[in-house]
Amino acid sequence: MANANGKITVVGLGSGDAEQLTLGIWKRLQAAKRLVLRTEQHPVVGWLRENGLVFTTYDHVYEQHGTFEGVYEQIAAELVAEAKTTGEEIVYAVPGHPMVAEASVQLLRQHCPQEGVELTVLGGESFLEQAFLRLGFDPVDGFQLLDGCALNRYTLNPQLHTVITQVFDTYTASDVKLTLMELYPDDYEVVVGHELGVAGAESILRIPLYELDRVEGYGNLSLVWVPKSEREHIRNRTFARLHEIVSILRSPEGCPWDREQTHASLRKNLIEEAYEVIETIEEDDPAHMCEELGDLLLQVMLHAQIEDDEGSFNVFDVIQGLNEKLLRRHPHVFGDISAQTADDALASWQAIKQEEKRQKGIDVEQQSALDGVPRELPGLMRAWKLQKKAAAVGFDWSRAEEVWVSVEQELAELKEAMAESDREHQKEELGDVLFSLVNLARFLKADPEEAIALTNRKFIQRFEYIEQQLRLKGVSFAQTDLIEMESLWQEAKKVLKNIGD
Template sequence: MEAKLIIVGLGTGDENQLTLGIWRRIEEAKRIYVRTEQHPVVDFLKRSGIEVHSFDPVYERHSDFASVYEEIADKLMELAAEAGDGPVLYGVPGHPMVAEQTTQLLRSRCAEQGLPLEVLGGESFLDQVFLRFGFDPIEGFQLLDAGDVQGGRLNPLLHTIIGQVYDAYTASDVKLGLMELYPDDYPVTIGHALGVPGEEVIREVPLYELDREEGYGNLSLIWVPRSEQDELQNRTFSRLHEIVAILRSPDGCPWDREQTHESIRKNLIEETYEVLETIDDDDPDAMAEELGDLLLQIMLHSQMEEETGAFTVFDVIAGLNEKLIRRHPHVFGDRTAGNAEEALANWQDIKQEEKRKKGIEVEKQSVLDGVPRDLPGLMKAYKLQKKAASVGFDWDRSEEVLAKVREELAELEAEMGEGAEPERRTEELGDLLFAVVNLARFLKVDPEEAIASCSRKFYRRFQYIEEQMRINGQKMDKTELQVMEKYWQEAKKVQ
């Protein structure tokens, strides 16, 4: 007799919900295996005089479900191949194609090895979910595994059903995942043994109490009702995309409609610097707000291109995700990186290969290529010098750089006399600043950070002068410089 494997669904737990076709297959089968005996229908089968073999001992041999399912699939393949008295029947809780990993493994392996496989559906726990919780799936719903509930996967516009909630620890993980989107007191519903007479329990609790419930087991699940509350919608990326599209639409904001890449170009730079200010101030609340303003600029530029059909913000996200995975082979691939330097080397190698695939002759590129032309002056000078130094074009000692600073200062002084050309002064001042940046690099000081720190210090001290003058009833435009200098010296002592 030809070897064959049959997978049947045992339903949600009430034997009255078994289909007639599946019951007949069970009666006909000579070798019946079930994934677990922890299911009410298995007790019914035994009471009906049907011999059932369970894979429950496999659970005790492994610390994770993936390994359990792998061993069950391996064993079933062996049993089916060796069976000479008819097909092997394998019963699983619920429906074989709903939240049943062993079915997926067996489908793949049977196809590879040419073993005939038949899958017969049973009542899924979803049937009882729709019946007991009373919502129509046409409204939209998502089914998630309790072990993989993350904020990014949640959509408040959909009903969310979370299965495989085996215990309070799993429920705690689910709670933390849901709290990334939903408020702590959001009402959720816990269902135990839905549709099983005498065992069914349905209880609504606030989210924060989700893991305080007793009775979690193999037949437990959680329902998070859909909601159109603005509070929830505003925490989703899709809502942001929708809002920006509305602002740019014919019925949106006149100002937003008129903007172009060029008109808001500087906003992108300004918002970036405002983010940097919150980082310097160590102000998380302000940082969250300013990062939002920066994200808005990205959304607006992307929306403008979406309107022309060039690309959308989702293309931007896809490209970034692909690049991050591609450039981190030591995380997502087979390369290794034991430290930051090795990781950076991987990144640079892959960047070079990407350029070659685009037809760029890397060997003909300048060492200085790749430095954005619109970077702030000090930062750009720093990066250019660093690239030149990477191939040996550099000073040997910081004393030599300091001598160059003095030399450039002298040349600038020579151009400060009467009759000097403004262009020459600009050039010599640029040379001096460039030399100072070089000195900063040798001192391992970021020139942008240094000048920013100095500017903040100047700001604080000047504010001190203003405050002292207000206290003393003085006006800046009517006060001698010597008085302000006195306050300045005081500020240096107290600031």
Template sequence: MTAQITVVGLGSGDPDRLTLGSLKLLQAAGKRMVRTKDHPVVSWLEETGVTFTSFDEVYETMADFPSVYREIADRLIQSAKSEGGRSVLYAVPGHPMVAEATVKLLRERCPAEDVELRITGGESFLDEAFVRLGFDPIEGFQLLDASDLAVIRIDPRRHTLIGQVYDGFTASEVKLGLMEVYPDDYPVVVGHALGVEGSERVLRVPLYELDRIEGYGNLSLVYVPASDDDRLRIRSFERLHEIVSILRSPEGCPWDREQTHQSIRKNLIEETYEVLETIDEDDPDHMREELGDLLLQIMLHSQMEEETGMFTAYDVIQELNEKLLFRHPHVFGDLNAQDAEAALQNWEAMKAEEKRRKGLEPENLSALNGVPRDLPALMKAYKLQKKAAKVGFDWDSMDGVWAKIEEELAELRASVAEGQPAEDQALELGDVLFSLVNAARFIGADPEEALSRTIAKFVRRFNYVEERLREAGKTPGESNLAEMDALWDEAKAAERAEESSKFG
């Protein structure tokens, strides 16, 4: 005979709300089990002679709630199989299908275990909450779990109920999560044992006092009223998307409406370099601002395409998410990567697979394929050389690199000495720079970063020269090279002294 489990909801806590059908099932059951006896209806039933075996001791032996729920599901299934076809009754607080993890596990596992699962509803704590707290869920409503309160799920425009607020520690975690969205003094409501005569308590407090309230337990919840205040959504991506769409609308900003991909193309490049500057300066506050400016450029370009019906910012996010998931099989799949090199190999392999899925054949593409056309020349040379080196087109050692630099430098000298046309001299100069990029690659240095550091050093030292001349009542134009060279050497010496002091 097929094993059976019958799940019965005990309701929100008032015995008078228990349905006649549920009461008959509870009274007639041969084997009755309950997730926890910490519920008013269980106490009332046991006074009438309807007794239970509870799983309360499981909570004391397991390290976390998921382990508790798995253990309860395991025991229920094994118990049902040992009953020889007789149904095991399993009672849970509230409604079995509302915030009841054990029932979710049973629904997932029973079919595979050949156990028939029957579920009988009961009054949910939501029913009492709608009445006692006085809001209509059709206005916009969300139910969240205190143990998994992700900020991204909180929408201030909806009435929010947070269940599973078992104790003061959980209430504190809820408070901290809500403070990521709401001001500290935002009014919230704590409900204890809603609908249970003699036990119900409804407390309205500012958010910062949420964890100072006593009496949290299995029948506690937190209610956060809905608000239309846009300031509460200021940290959300949805609000950013909304603002950019308004700026581009007929009622928006005239300048923003006039822009095209081409007209703000340079802005994207400028904002990228401004972000890089904050990275080099190790300035997190400035970086936060500049990353926002860069994000705005992405949003504007996405909004322009949304207006034509081609794609939206959410399509951009979807494609990025899919790419990240696909190219990290060692994180989200069944491959392994013990170090960064192995992870990079996985990434490249999945990139090649993406091309195959698009009908391209990576093996037939140029080894230099994939380097953006408009990269700065130094960076572009570096990337092209790295790609060529991967297929064996490279010097065997640094000796070959030095020889090539000397060869190209000699040709540049000859071109200048012979007075060749400026265009020819420029080409020879390009060859020298290209060979120097090879040297950077061989010593493991990024030439763009190396040159940027040298530029920064030049600016620092030249500023020192200007400052010292200013102290002497001069400008560089009123000085001479010998004087400026001497000050330049002073600047170098000062930098060396400062470096030495850092390392004691």
């Protein structure tokens, strides 16, 4: 019984050579009362005309839209509307295979069931068969098909043969080249195929990657093949390789030292690596920073692998949790909440954190306002954060002058303690002085850790100046005195003006 809402039958015109049309598809094309082609830009179309087939095309739709998405949406909508109006069968012919890189067919698969239109999708040789045949690789060795118009480095896997389709022109080829260069060397050999399998029109070019957008002849039947690679310097640019290496190091066949490590034994390493990264930031040394960030990442990988070995979680759980947290805590980026300033964004972040705690059953009303400051932070940094949290609920001085009075009082108490022999009391009073100075730093809007780091750098450079001058004089520290060293120190302050006083 015929469908009252009509029927759409989709057939593939193959990869470009009429000899490759299946007998069944040819019979369907001949018998079609209403034949519509997505595009006339296909080598088989001329042969259809020669054999007297009557058809229309949707080429005019391409001129009405700025994106392919809009074109395919309109084609699918018009096909469905016509089928419902006429109640007849429409044979819709597309290049290649209907289910390979054919967005309009995917849209028909969505819309036809909703509109009650019967949809039948038949086969047809795709460009992939010709790619396997003409380029000579076996897809069972590992293969992925990617869209050149939507290519990104996260989909690339050098251990798989990669065929990139939808490379219509040199602009797309240029985008593909730049993306591939994020993983592959500039001179990596790739293959450009034009009209594979089409007698008299086929072109296969093997070129270095950097020449990809210098090739002529790109069109609807062009593709790029990136052969799989086991080259170490390429694999070493992937996260998968890092995960593999760390798991091997921790395995029974791996490194004895790595196998013996625990969270506790690695604790010091994690702290040291973090500080080494901070040092590169202060030095403004990108190359050194790149190396030290790798060392810090290794610590994350090792801790995750330890838990992976125990069956608790793995690094992919860590990544998933982080991704979900970033998405959840940035609704002003990934949702519909607005945040015009950094303060707006921070307020939103804090509100979401509070809600997350409530969902975990934590009574946020019973928590201290100082909760959330890690115990293991460096002293000055922890004092800074504790004071900021206290200030957020109103426990703070109102003016810097009031803080300075507090600093003077603490200094006086320290001076009194120094007259005593109680070392613990002296240490306590010294801590009070430092804490009050951190408070002053907040009012000066100067991070105390950054301030002391600056002073440390000044001290090192001035002291090294003294060492250099003594070496030039041919004397050692043992052969000089404090007066001479102080003189050189004052000289260093003048010479090294770029350091500041």
